Amino acid sequence: MQAFMRVISIVMLLAVQPSLADDRADYLLHCGGCHLPDGRGTPPEVPSLRDELGKIITIQGGRDYLVQVPGSSQAPVSDLVLANIINWILVKFNQQTLADDFVPLSENEVSNARKFTLADPLKRRDEIWANYVD
């Protein structure tokens, strides 16, 4: 009976916990229109979010860059929701490249990075990729 109760309580916890489904809905609402529901985008106009981002977060400034690109920083969502969406994109679309010891972005980290506006996002992207070590 105890084991049964344990199973039931785990099931209940899973049901109450804010699930990935919410992050997916936020992604679709704020990003998916252009980057498409599966994140593949329409390069070069709309960059792909698949597998590139796992690499870019290993570069100095790369984590902040993901917050500072106009589509992220100007999305009408809180810092916490933005952190959740970016983490969801990293986990869902970047399994191939995401490091095993990946630390999810925190609300605080997003909040700090979001204060800086990129005057030229494409230039910044080139600067970041220049420091990429495979």
Next chain:
Amino acid sequence: MKIIESLLSRLDDMACRSSREIAQRSSRRRFIGKLGALMVGATAFPLLPVSRANAEPPSEMGDPQSCDYWRYCALGGTLCTCCGGSMTTCPPGAEPSPISWVGTCLNPVDNKHYLISYNDCCGKAICGRCFCHRAERDTPVYAPSKANDILWCFGTESRTYHCTVAIVLGEASA
């Protein structure tokens, strides 16, 4: 005839014997217990965080050729349903734009909000029928990602606008 009769009586015997054997081996309480577990299990399953965002709306109500239809709550343009297409497909000869803008609309049937993707169909002159302009949560063009006054023919051969489809992507909140 005798053969058939003996066959039937043998069948009767077999059925009788096997049901008695089952009755001896299993108790009624155990059956009720198992049934109970199955029922509890079945009710617990829908609580699991499966991808509910994939769910299509259970039912819809209204006329898809009318601007008042629930899916069109943020649609500015002409309805593909009036132009030879459907709610989800472009009319023949028009190319769907992969890039869309995504909003949410309330489905009056189940009172839930759904994510709606408004994809423009492009490459043909504008369809002259069913022009709608509804603007729930529409933003001014300086916030373009949620502005429905913009032509969303991006990533297509032609930027000529023909009509708009409204695709349900899933539930807005789980």
